[in-house]
Amino acid sequence: MPKKYIGKQQKGAILTGSISDQINKIQKDLGKSDDFIYKKLQCLQLWSAAVIYIDGLVDPHLLQNSLLQSLLHKTDAAHFEPTSDRLEYLQLNILTTTHSNVFCSYDELYERLLSGNAILFLEGERKGLWIDVAGLKERSIGEPQSHMVVRGPMEGFSENIRTNIALLRKRIQDPRLWLETQKIGKVTHTSIAIVYIKEIVNEEVLAELRERLDRIDIDAILEGEYIEELIQDKTRTPFPTVFNSERPDTIAAGLLEGRVAIIVDGTPFVLLIPALFVQFLQAPDDYYQRADISSLIRMLxxxxxxxxxxxxxxxxxxxxxxxxxxxxxxxxxxxxxxxxxxxxxxxxxxxxxxxxxxxxxxxxxxxxxxxxxxxxxxxxxxxxxxxxxxxxxxxxxxxxxxxxxxxxxxxxxxxxxxxxxxxxxxxxxxxxxxxxxxxxxxxxxxxxxxxLKSFGVDYMSPFGPYVASDMKDSIFRMPWKRMYTRPIYSEADEGNDRIRLRRRYNLFSGRRKP
Structure with a gap:
């Protein structure tokens, strides 16, 4: 089943234009669930309208102050031109919320409604307007539980995908930090975010990841391990070929090396690919203390x-x-x-x-x-x-x-x-x-x-094939003055020695074919 990208128009049944018919259909599809709430009103005291939402997924204060009060505000009918689109007029001139958009299918209606948005219907309109008033209570940012911090940032990822993306943007304030969001799971429609730094990431690794994610056909994605198992190169091995961490500084460091991060909504563990064997014996604390001390601890x-x-x-x-x-x-x-x-x-x-x-x-x-x-x-x-x-x-x-x-x-x-x-x-x-x-x-x-390979990259690199330039951060950690090049699997400018090294060893020759 093809994934649904946020903001993309979805195919499916088109709205009827009758508020009563639309509410009855939604109630029937949701099994007349008690948490489905709808409120009929006179929008701007001009048009019959209805606002629907799922109780518990919206912020009640935001719903009341930013949405309902704006819609119930009395306005002069002369300010509205008969040729104007009524929903577009409300979106641009009346609503005070920052995120809203028009839709016309039930597929996108359910996607937005079950994500914590409120839906506005106008009588006679064969389309609706979703308004972002999501306010589901979530765990605050705290110290990582599985990756203890000796020295370094005490922040850890949470279960909210937007919070996790913000933690990465806080550390990498560069416009080249790109984000691709899609939904996987025919029943759960779990949000997945692919994060990478343009011009640093290797495009072959990124293309391979997109291809493997597109092949996933499953009902539910409840944790990042689902994705990890479905995209790994080889399943018959006890060794992990996808790295995961709940520390934003670890993931940010991986992005700066040319890796790709996969953030799954609902879990504080972020995936990182490609993964090498030496990476699993490295700790963030190695980079927050002197190189000689870090090297001794790593040898230990x-x-x-x-x-x-x-x-x-x-x-x-x-x-x-x-x-x-x-x-x-x-x-x-x-x-x-x-x-x-x-x-x-x-x-x-x-x-x-x-x-x-x-x-x-x-x-x-x-x-x-x-x-x-x-x-x-x-x-x-x-x-x-x-x-x-x-x-x-x-x-x-x-x-x-x-x-x-x-x-x-x-x-x-x-x-x-x-x-x-x-x-x-x-x-x-x-x-x-x-x-x-x-x-x-x-x-x-x-x-x-x-x-073993991890998205086409040799798992034992830089030991096999031997890459002298990458040995600076394997068994030993060299001082920062000597760590001035990225690993050879990352993207590089023309003429750089890393390009020649990558062609020489042909790291992506063993990439799995579909």
Whole structure:
């Protein structure tokens, strides 16, 4: 089903011109819902009219003061020329609201009515006038909840698409910040905004995004993840290929690098494409402190990534197949701890990891009033009771604890979830083939990552293909004086070296065809 762009005339049944017939049809289509309100009046004491709206979606003060009082104001009939369009006359000379327009179809009527606008009918007119008096109560701008702020702006996106767009325009006050709005969802008609900076964005990425959005055929879009799953390059991968954030400064920085933002009405998480692997290990705080400190912290994240991925698997492999690689004293201590444990290292690690995942999932949904008590119980069960009962060894508790803490160091939840899934695969490989199995798993993941693309851009760039100019913000963050070029997937002026680099590596050769 083709999407509906705001302001575009829609095809469908044409208004009849009779106020009573139109109100009866709307009541019938809405199932005689109690929140449908209509008020008949004498517009300017000259013409029979009616104002309709949905209770709860409009601002009552704006409706009363800006609309109804203006329409009920008495005017001299001599000021109105018989040849003039009555609705156009009201729009230009009477109404004090800033947004209004004429329509003539029921399709656009329902689109505007259910978006919080009031509709004005005049007797005998086969068209109507929508007036923007939307006033649905919404959450105010607050601090991001999932992306904690150490240093930087404390503002986070809200569920309102217009508020989110305003937060971006507040940070990028440039006329080249362009916006395309459309509706997706045959039932929900959810507003989607594509935001980019003209002359910086890569037009091939933008064209590919438009094409994928046009192919979406679904009843409802209730959150940005719907769009993320429907437009991603490859679904059979645990790694995220679309970045999301609820921090306006993060999205603004991505736009300045030539990326495209996708804002979905009803969610505070804004999508950003294309997404690279290195992007998921970067945090906004890296750019709000000195380059040397940021580089050390970023290296710590890479270390935590491998610990969260491989720590249980390495423990299983070393304690099962490669005991000779451990110091003698450590071997004796591990043997003494595992003397009363009835399970092999693999089942021991599997039980601990599953228990931790259950506690982690419960902690997300448990009421805050009892969350602390459950956390204490979980800690006692894992840390003391299980060891005292001889079910697990103390060394395994240490390994699982380090693994759990390291997984929280990863800034982006999508990559953290991928690590949690792959951790179990590595544990199975380690229990079957030892360190050799871990090495095979790493090679398989590396090959898989090099085949991934995000809207035609290689997922492992700038590592593969290697782009020296983009290494300045990968593992290390160079000082600002040396970060003077954008990534090669962004648009560039003729003659710039980035154009030659892009043609050399042909980053868009693997773009998915429709």
């Amino acid at each position: 994240r890479y270390l935590a990534f491998f610990i969260a991925l491989l720590a249980p698997a390495l423990y299983i492999a070393l304690s099962t197949f490669h005991v000779e690689m451990l110091p003698t004293n450590l071997i004796i201590n591990l043997a003494a701890q595992r003397e009363g444990v009835p399970f092999p290292a693999f089942f021991e690690a599997l039980m601990m990891e599953l228990t931790y995942e259950i506690l982690r999932e419960a902690g997300v949904r448990i009421p805050k009033t009892i969350g602390q008590a459950v956390s204490i119980v979980g800690t006692l069960v894992i840390g003391q009771a299980a060891v005292a009962a001889g079910i697990i060894s103390a060394a395994m508790v240490i390994i699982v604890s380090i693994t759990a803490i390291s997984s929280y160091v990863i800034p982006e939840n999508g990559l953290s979830r991928a690590v949690r899934i792959l951790r179990f695969c590595f544990m199975f490989l380690a229990s079957s083939f030892g360190v050799f199995g871990i090495w095979l798993g790493l090679m398989a993941i590396l090959l898989h990552l090099t085949t």
